[in-house]
Amino acid sequence: MSAVNVQGASKIFNQGTPKQVDALVDVNLTVEPGEFVSLIGPSGCGKSTLLRLIANLLEPTTGEITVNSKTASQSRLDQDYGMAFQQAGLFDWRTVAKNIELPLELKGWDKAKRAARAKEMLELVKLPEFADMYPWQLSGGMQQRIAIARALAAHPPLLLMDEPFGALDEMTREYMQGELLRICSETKTTVVFVTHSIPEAVYLSNRVVVMSPRPGRITEVINVSLGSNRTEDTRGADEFFKGITAVREALRGTHDDHANAGAVRGVEDR
Amino acid sequence: MSPLARRSIYRTSMFVLSVVLVGVLWELYKLIGPEDGGKIFGAAVLPRSNDTAMPHIWSMLSRYGRPEVRGSDRQIWSVVLAGAWYSFRLSVAGFAIGATIGVGLSVLMARFKMVERGLLPYLVVSQTVPLIALAPLIVSWGGKVNILGFTWPKWLSAAVLGAFLAFFPIAVGTLRGLASAPSASLELMSSYAASWKQTLFKLRFPAAIPFMVPAFKLGASGAVVGVVVAEISTGLKGGIGRLIIEYAREATGDPAKVFTAVFGAAALGLAMAGFVAISDVLLMRNRPKETTT
Numbered sequence: 138m139s140a141v142n143v144q145g146a147s148k149i150f151n152q153g154t155p156k157q158v159d160a161l162v163d164v165n166l167t168v169e170p171g172e173f174v175s176l177i178g179p180s181g182c183g184k185s186t187l188l189r190l191i192a193n194l195l196e197p198t199t200g201e202i203t204v205n206s207k208t209a210s211q212s213r214l215d216q217d218y219g220m221a222f223q224q225a226g227l228f229d230w231r232t233v234a235k236n237i238e239l240p241l242e243l244k245g246w247d248k249a250k251r252a253a254r255a256k257e258m259l260e261l262v263k264l265p266e267f268a269d270m271y272p273w274q275l276s277g278g279m280q281q282r283i284a285i286a287r288a289l290a291a292h293p294p295l296l297l298m299d300e301p302f303g304a305l306d307e308m309t310r311e312y313m314q315g316e317l318l319r320i321c322s323e324t325k326t327t328v329v330f331v332t333h334s335i336p337e338a339v340y341l342s343n344r345v346v347v348m349s350p351r352p353g354r355i356t357e358v359i360n361v362s363l364g365s366n367r368t369e370d371t372r373g374a375d376e377f378f379k380g381i382t383a384v385r386e387a388l389r390g391t392h393d394d395h396a397n398a399g400a401v402r403g404v405e406d407r
Numbered sequence: 408m409s410p411l412a413r414r415s416i417y418r419t420s421m422f423v424l425s426v427v428l429v430g431v432l433w434e435l436y437k438l439i440g441p442e443d444g445g446k447i448f449g450a451a452v453l454p455r456s457n458d459t460a461m462p463h464i465w466s467m468l469s470r471y472g473r474p475e476v477r478g479s480d481r482q483i484w485s486v487v488l489a490g491a492w493y494s495f496r497l498s499v500a501g502f503a504i505g506a507t508i509g510v511g512l513s514v515l516m517a518r519f520k521m522v523e524r525g526l527l528p529y530l531v532v533s534q535t536v537p538l539i540a541l542a543p544l545i546v547s548w549g550g551k552v553n554i555l556g557f558t559w560p561k562w563l564s565a566a567v568l569g570a571f572l573a574f575f576p577i578a579v580g581t582l583r584g585l586a587s588a589p590s591a592s593l594e595l596m597s598s599y600a601a602s603w604k605q606t607l608f609k610l611r612f613p614a615a616i617p618f619m620v621p622a623f624k625l626g627a628s629g630a631v632v633g634v635v636v637a638e639i640s641t642g643l644k645g646g647i648g649r650l651i652i653e654y655a656r657e658a659t660g661d662p663a664k665v666f667t668a669v670f671g672a673a674a675l676g677l678a679m680a681g682f683v684a685i686s687d688v689l690l691m692r693n694r695p696k697e698t699t700t
Contacts, residue, residue: 271695
C-alpha cells in the first residue's frame with residue numbers, strides 16, 4: 138500500500154480561455170510509507186499545485202490520486218494528512234496550545250484528550266514551556282515548529298509541507314531541517330515536501346522529484362543515498378555533495394530557454 | 408504602573424484637555440467676535456457672539472442647577488439625566504437590533520456571493536434615505552402591527568430608526584472583516600475538512616474582530632443619532648431628543664437651557680462609544696499590539 142499514488146494527473150487552469158495555464162501535465166508519482174520526498178523546480182513548475190492535488194485542496198483536471206489507498210477527497214475528510222505552509226499561519230487569538238488543538242477541536246475531541254495531545258506535541262517540538270503564550274510572542278522558527286506540531290497533532294500518517302522553512306534565516310532553517318528529520322523518524326510520518334532549496338531537498342529526502350515548467354511536469358527523480366541517520370556532519374559528506382550536483386544538473390535541463398543563464402531561476406543554490 | 412493604565416490615564420487627560428480647549432475657544436470667540444455676527448456683502452460669515460446665540464460656559468453649567476421651568480421643584484440636571492437615560496435605553500435597543508441585523512446580513516453576504524452582489528447596493532441606497540422622511544412611515548407601519556396580541560409600542564419606532572442607522576456600518580465592517588481571513592488560513596481549515604460553520608466561528612469571526620470594533624463604534628453613535636432624530640420627528644416624549652426640541656423653542660428667553668440638553672445628548676453618545684471601547688479592550692487584549700484600533 139503506497140502512502141500517495143498519483144496516476145496521470147493534470148491540472149489546467151482557465152481551460153479553453155486565452156488565460157489557460159497548463160500547471161501540471163500527466164504526472165505520475167508514488168510515495169511509499171515512511172518515505173521523505175521533496176518536490177523541487179523553478180517557479181511555475183507546478184510543485185505547489187501537485188501538493189494541493191494530493192491534499193485535495195484542488196481537483197485534478199484529469200487523472201487519479203489516492204492517499205492511503207483512499208480517494209484524495211476521502212482522505213482529506215478523514216484528516217489523513219497534516220499540512221504546513223510557508224507562513225506558519227497560526228491564529229493570533231489562540232494560545233500556542235489552543236492552536237495545536239485546532240484540528241482536534243474540528244474533529245470533535247473532548248477537552249482533556251485535546252489538552253493531553255497538545256502537551257505531547259509541544260514536547261515533541263521541544264517547546265513545552267510556551268503552551269500559554271500567544272504565537273506573535275514567538276520567533277519565526279518557533280512559530281513554524283508550532284505549525285508542525287499542529288499539522289501532526291492528529292497523528293496523521295502523512296505530512297504535506299509547502300516551503301515551510303522558506304521564510305526562515307539560514308541558521309534557523311538548518312536547525313529546523315534537523316528537527317523535522319528527528320520528528321518524522323520518531324513519528325514514522327511520510328512527508329511530501331515542496332522546496333526551492335537544493336541542499337534542503339537533498340539533506341531531507343529519500344528521493345528528490347525534479348520538475349520543470351510550461352507545462353509543469355516531472356523531469357527526473359533522484360535517489361539520495363544518505364541513509365536514515367543524518368546529522369550535521371552529513372552536510373559535509375561526499376554523498377551530500379553528489380546529491381546536490383545531481384539535482385542541480387537535473388534542474389539545468391528544466392530551462393530550455395535559459396540553459397546558458399548560469400543558475401536556474403527561482404531555485405536557490407545555497 | 409502597567410502600560411495599559413498609563414495609556415488610559417494619558418487618553419483621559421487628553422480628552423479633558425480637549426474639552427477645556429473647546430471651552431476656551433468658545434469664550435475667546437465671545438470676547439473678540441462681533442456681537443451681531445460678521446457680514447460680507449450681506450452674507451453672514453461669522454456667527455453672532457451675543458449671549459442669546461452663544462451663552463457663557465458658566466451660564467450653561469449653572470443652568471443645570473436651576474429648575475426646569477419657573478416654580479418647578481425639579482432641577483434641570485435631573486430632567487436631562489432622566490431624558491438621557493431614556494434615550495440611552497432606546498439607543499441600546501436600536502443598537503442591539505441593528506447589530507443583529509448587520510452581522511446577520513454580513514454573514515449571509517459572506518456566505519453567498521450572490522446575496523452580496525444583490526443586496527449591497529440596496530444597503531448603500533438605504534442610507535441615502537433621509538431619516539426624517541422615514542420616521543413617520545415607521546411609526547404608521549408600527550401602528551398597524553398587531554400580531555398575537557403584540558402591539559407596537561411607540562418607543563420601538565425610535566429604536567428601529569436607531570437600528571436603521573446602526574446596521575449599515577456594522578454590516579459593511581463585519582463583511583470586510585469576515586473576508587479578511589488570510590487565504591492560507593482558509594486553506595488550512597479546508598485541509599482539516601472544516602465545515603463552513605466551523606470556519607465561520609473558529610476563523611472568520613475572530614479574524615473579523617479588528618474590523619468589527621470600529622464598525623460597532625460607528626454603529627453605536629449611529630444608533631444614538633437615529634434615536635434622537637426619531638424622538639424629534641415622531642414627537643416621542645421622555646427622551647433627550649424631545650428635550651432638545653422643547654428647550655430650543657425657549658432659546659431666546661433662556662439660551663443656556665438648550666445646551667444642557669445638547670450636552671446630555673453628547674454624553675449619551677460618549678457612553679455608547681465607551682461601552683464599545685471597553686469591549687474592544689477586552690476582545691483585543693491578547694492580540695498583537697499593532698492590530699489594535
